[in-house]
Amino acid sequence: MSAPVDIREVGPRDGLQIEAPITTEAKIELIDALVATGVGRIEVTSFVSPRAVPALADAEAVAAQLGRWPGVTFSALVAGMGGVRRALAAGLTRIEYVVSASDGHSMANVGRSSEDSVTLIAPIVELVHGAGAELEVIVAIAFDCPFDGPTPPQRVAEIAARAVAAGADSISVADTVGTATPRRTGDVVDLVSAAAPGFDVGLHLHNTRGQGLANAWAGYEHGVRRFDSAAGGFGGCPFAPGASGNISTEELVYMFEDSGIATGIDLAATLEAARVASRLLGKPADSNLLRAGGPLVPGRLG
Numbered sequence: 001m002s003a004p005v006d007i008r009e010v011g012p013r014d015g016l017q018i019e020a021p022i023t024t025e026a027k028i029e030l031i032d033a034l035v036a037t038g039v040g041r042i043e044v045t046s047f048v049s050p051r052a053v054p055a056l057a058d059a060e061a062v063a064a065q066l067g068r069w070p071g072v073t074f075s076a077l078v079a080g081m082g083g084v085r086r087a088l089a090a091g092l093t094r095i096e097y098v099v100s101a102s103d104g105h106s107m108a109n110v111g112r113s114s115e116d117s118v119t120l121i122a123p124i125v126e127l128v129h130g131a132g133a134e135l136e137v138i139v140a141i142a143f144d145c146p147f148d149g150p151t152p153p154q155r156v157a158e159i160a161a162r163a164v165a166a167g168a169d170s171i172s173v174a175d176t177v178g179t180a181t182p183r184r185t186g187d188v189v190d191l192v193s194a195a196a197p198g199f200d201v202g203l204h205l206h207n208t209r210g211q212g213l214a215n216a217w218a219g220y221e222h223g224v225r226r227f228d229s230a231a232g233g234f235g236g237c238p239f240a241p242g243a244s245g246n247i248s249t250e251e252l253v254y255m256f257e258d259s260g261i262a263t264g265i266d267l268a269a270t271l272e273a274a275r276v277a278s279r280l281l282g283k284p285a286d287s288n289l290l291r292a293g294g295p296l297v298p299g300r301l302g
């Protein structure tokens with residue numbers, strides 16, 4: 001057996017944020033289906049402006065329900081100090097702070113420069129640690145920006161190094177607009193890993209241009225063991241033109257498990273969660289594996 005991977009399901013956050021809002025009850029149904037897959041970590045919402053992201057305006061109401069599922073680690077995304085305060089007040093103990101590596105996306109996303117977002121890492125770490133919680137810094141736009149063009153890999157590594165210096169507990173890099181390819185993924189992972197020694201760098205990938213799983217595999221070969229994905233491949237950034245779905249959890253699980261890499265996630269239950277997400281959103285999932293009906297079963301066409 002090869003080294004196992006630790007997948008974080010981001011469907012309730014990334015998967016829903018560009019969609020028409022669904023009810024809190026529908027989100028609870030989705031989270032329930034995701035918990036049934038055995039996934040250990042779920043990013044459930046983001047604490048951001050309800051005007052900017054109306055689909056996640058009920059973050060507090062979702063957070064209030066999380067006691068239903070003991071044993072699962074829940075987290076939420078934030079984009080600034082106000083979001084951190086709301087997330088902590090709502091009882092979250094794992095917070096993801098997103099920092100865009102480009103000014104164009106950072107301005108569109110949070111209305112401040114990349115550098116100003118980096119400067120906020122230290123006070124956010126202080127606030128989060130003061131509440132006994134943990135902070136992950138996610139470096140968004142780690143490959144290309146829809147406004148500024150290619151992101152210099154050194155800029156991504158620099159942000160990671162400064163997040164480490166500021167006391168962040170973990171680091172991920174995100175291909176927010178889904179333009180990365182395997183070699184560039186490996187290159188950025190190597191640079192960020194060198195800039196964050198001793199950190200287990202995570203990868204957040206989108207399949208916008210069909211490269212998502214290839215990039216995940218490249219990341220694995222470069223030492224990545226933590227991956228984000230969304231059941232049914234839903235998702236995308238509202239502030240990045242052309243962005244589309246996350247890599248799908250079911251395809252990621254299929255790829256790793258078939259390769260002898262344990263995920264701890266049940267594939268049949270993940271396919272069911274993808275169907276639930278599709279039904280709740282009223283649109284088909286972007287998942288080849290789901291379209292094929294799952295892994296090949298002898299005697300059944302597909």
Ligand code: ZN
Nearest residue numbers: 014176236237
């Ligand atoms: Zn994303």
